[in-house]
Amino acid sequence: MTYIKETCGCCDCEKHCGAMDIVFVIDSSESVGLTNFTLEKNFVINTINRLGSMATEPTSPTGTRVGVVQYSHNGTFESIRLDDPTINSMSAFKTAVKNLKWIAGGTFTPSALKYAYDNLIRDSKRARSKVSVVVVTDGRFDPRDDDNQLTYLCNDPAVVVNAIGIGDMFDTKHDSETLVSIACNNKARATEMKRYSDLVADEFLEKMETVLCPDPVIKCPDLPCRSEPDVAPCVERPVDLVFLLDGSERLGEKNFLLVREFVQKVADRLGLARSITDRKRARLALMEFGKESENRVAFELTHDPAIIVNGLAALQYLDSSSNVTSATFHAIYNILSRGNTQKTRRNAEVSFIFITDGVTDSIHLERAVKTMRSHQVVSTVIATGSDIDQEVLTKLAMGDQQAIFKGEKFSDFLKSSLFDRFIQWVC
Incomplete structure (x- = not known):
């Protein structure tokens, strides 16, 4: 089932799934890691995106109402409640999910399941609504926790539990028996995965869409468009964006100039940090890469609009060959850090934006991607044209097809529809 986005006049058709409450319970323990925790959040957002309108x-x-519980060790649970009056649109929900910060502690899964029911479901569930709980974990938990609570959600016949178990960042195999217990001993509702990136694969998102909303009703309202106030994105949390521009001969001088315009437009649109010590909002960096060890940093991570403008103006087109592996390592060890000095902000979401068609020297690319993960980097890819290397793009996006933005030509990314979608994604 694919997401329907037709147009009736000026308004999008909407999918309605009936009276439904969905609660995601996601593992925010240290073993998950920041990169994988971000993939968990993207999974939540992408899944709800496919389910259409919210209450x-x-x-x-x-x-449809949606709640989220993120958990680590006991006493650290945080939630987005089903009955939160501020969560009245997809954009409000996405902002709330993006603002969840990785806890990085122990793993009290049974207690988290009890917390989810007692605090989000029991007193706020609606009489006629279906309640679905989606649990994402590596399947293991602290032995000090009460394993009798693994089936706590199963005591309510109105609650359907789907459990997703994923090997954590240390490649430790999850406990299948625990996973089945969480899913109320229904093996059909227990899914095992090897990588967190599998959460955001199109095939799995389609499966979850069908599981959560098997019989949607599509409605196309005949309403005039309504405008909303334009609020600068990326203002409530720290985001460090690093653009890696493939300056090879395949890019071309015209597209090179369009990329500079695009990066400037991103800087103008985002809510940039207000000072060096600002722990919220966005900072940007830009590096152009060519052949191995041919890397030019236009500007390092900065909040200063003048530095961005001057860096873009001074950047020259390399017109070279391409080595994305070398560029990735250079960005990690020269832009994110240098020696023992960390240049990213504490608790910042660090995102690499690759601008490339994927036709590049990709030897040791898997090692570069693994290094990105170990440095808690998430990635997005921008590619244009039909002559692309999809396999390389997928690796750069860590398997997340939603993180690959494609356009027929680069000028498409300067248009409001694709540009706005990109901004919403990175923020």
């Missing part, structure tokens, strides 16, 4: 009022007897 505009938490007390409404109809519509």
